[in-house]
Amino acid sequence: MRWKGNRQSNNVEDRRNARTSGLSSSGSGGILRLLPAVYRLLGFKGTAIAAIGLVAYGLMSGNLSQILGGGSFQDNPSQVSNQPVKQSAKEKELVNFISVILADTEDTWKQLFRQHGKQYKDPKLVLFRNSVKSGCGFGSAQMGPFYCPADSKVYIDLGFYDDLKNRYEAPGDFAQAYVIAHEIGHHVQNLLGTSGKVHLAKQKLSKVKANKLSVKLELQADCYAGIWANHANRSRQILESGDIEEGLKAASAIGDDHLQKQAQGHVNPDSFTHGSSKQRVKWFNTGLKKGTLSGCNTFSSQSL
Numbered sequence: 063m064r065w066k067g068n069r070q071s072n073n074v075e076d077r078r079n080a081r082t083s084g085l086s087s088s089g090s091g092g093i094l095r096l097l098p099a100v101y102r103l104l105g106f107k108g109t110a111i112a113a114i115g116l117v118a119y120g121l122m123s124g125n126l127s128q129i130l131g132g133g134s135f136q137d138n139p140s141q142v143s144n145q146p147v148k149q150s151a152k153e154k155e156l157v158n159f160i161s162v163i164l165a166d167t168e169d170t171w172k173q174l175f176r177q178h179g180k181q182y183k184d185p186k187l188v189l190f191r192n193s194v195k196s197g198c199g200f201g202s203a204q205m206g207p208f209y210c211p212a213d214s215k216v217y218i219d220l221g222f223y224d225d226l227k228n229r230y231e232a233p234g235d236f237a238q239a240y241v242i243a244h245e246i247g248h249h250v251q252n253l254l255g256t257s258g259k260v261h262l263a264k265q266k267l268s269k270v271k272a273n274k275l276s277v278k279l280e281l282q283a284d285c286y287a288g289i290w291a292n293h294a295n296r297s298r299q300i301l302e303s304g305d306i307e308e309g310l311k312a313a314s315a316i317g318d319d320h321l322q323k324q325a326q327g328h329v330n331p332d333s334f335t336h337g338s339s340k341q342r343v344k345w346f347n348t349g350l351k352k353g354t355l356s357g358c359n360t361f362s363s364q365s366l
Contacts, residue, residue, distance in 0.1 A: 063235045064300050070158065071165035075188045075215070078147045080195075084190075156238075157189065157219055157300075163239045166300065167246045170293045174355070185249040186215040187242070207241055209248035209255050216245040230315035234300070234308035240287055240346070243310065247286030251279065270332045277318075278360040281337040281345040283356035284313060288349020296353075306350070313346045314339040 066278055081271035149157070164187050188194060191214045197213030206225075207218045218241075227233040251257045260279050280309040291309065295301045314320065317339025319329045334343070353357065 063239060063305055065159060067161045068162045070161035071166045071168060073164060073186050074161050075186050076147060077194060078189055078191045079145060080190065153220055154243050156223065159235065160242060163242050166294050167243060167290055171250060172288050183253060188215050189218045190217060195241055207245050209245045211252045214249060214252065226312065232312040232315040236305035236308040237312035240309040242289045243287035245285050247283030248288050251283065273333060273335055276335040277337045281341055282358050282360040284342050285345040285349035285360060288346045289353050292350050292353035309346060310343050313342040316361060317342050
């Protein structure tokens with residue numbers, strides 16, 4: 063990708079020095095609200111292992127109830143040290159890269175929203191290490207990147223990119239950019255009201271049918287990531303040879319079927335929450351080729 067020297071966003075919130083102990087007792091949420099993200103990345107066995115580790119941590123720290131059931135982290139914000147963040151040269155460049163990609167998504171979506179007579183509100187992107195407090199509850203690096211609609215923030219532990227390269231065999235800077243663009247896609251859904259409608263609809267459905275709605279929401283975020291790539295390249299010529307292949311490989315690597323087969327040796331489509339590898343590739347490609355919001359209607363009965 064051609065990203066060096068481009069504008070960096072002012073909306074990166076660095077909490078890598080933050081301490082996440084001392085959760086408050088009010089509110090609701092906790093780890094339970096983030097289980098779908100854990101399952102996407104780790105499968106059934108991995109989720110069970112992560113849950114056991116978090117319960118053990120909760121017992122040792124005395125914060126078990128807050129971790130599992132909630133605690134409003136907005137009432138007791140993270141304590142961040144004033145000391146400079148200790149980081150390697152590789153991490154520093156990765157932070158710069160993330161800031162540039164975030165800025166590029168801002169430029170793209172502001173333009174697209176204006177074309178539709180709407181105003182785009184920039185999200186914050188939070189960098190953390192190991193664990194973090196969000197408006198949606200306690201987050202762990204093991205869950206991978208996630209978007210919280212309650213505070214309109216994307217959360218990323220830089221270590222995920224090592225997993226993307228080594229564990230999921232999806233290296234490359236455009237693969238990394240795709241992950242950010244997907245989470246920003248969820249922010250777009252939040253601003254357009256799609257996320258809220260899906261959340262309300264899921265409450266009235268069986269688990270299997272609710273999962274299918276979740277899949278459609280996630281696939282639309284993939285499609286929106288493709289829209290970003292389409293417009294960013296047309297406006298700023300950021301793509302180089304091999305970049306699209308990197309993005310498609312990343313989309314395929316984190317498909318539910320691929321992750322389930324890795325984790326448990328078999329696939330259960332009824333438990334999909336993000337879509338199969340084939341579906342994720344299809345919808346990222348759709349957004350990339352069409353470049354329009356109307357082209358990302360994953361909720362159509364014919365879409366899957």
